[in-house]
Amino acid sequence: MIQPADPNPPLVIVGAGDHGQVVADVAQTAGRQVLGHLDDDPSRPNLLADDDPRLEQAQFIVAIGDNAIRLK
Numbered sequence: 001m002i003q004p005a006d007p008n009p010p011l012v013i014v015g016a017g018d019h020g021q022v023v024a025d026v027a028q029t030a031g032r033q034v035l036g037h038l039d040d041d042p043s044r045p046n047l048l049a050d051d052d053p054r055l056e057q058a059q060f061i062v063a064i065g066d067n068a069i070r071l072k
Contacts, residue, residue: 012058013037016044019065027061 011027013020016037024034024046035058036048048055064070 006057008032010035010054010058012048012055012060014060014062015039015064016041016047017065020063021045023061023063 008031010033011024012035013024013027014037015023016039020037020039024037027034035052035054036046037044038048038050038060062070
């Protein structure tokens, strides 16, 4: 596993539904910076473009609540 240079890099939440919002809230409460969400639904809040240069420095958390969709 590649270790990031920053011991506390910003986070990107994969999934912007209810579960993704809760995960983001928990991360922010724990003092982590959340850059935003990646999601295939453009109507979701706080989405990042998949070419955002900040993604190179971020850690990703998969927060897709639907098991079938997460499996895909």
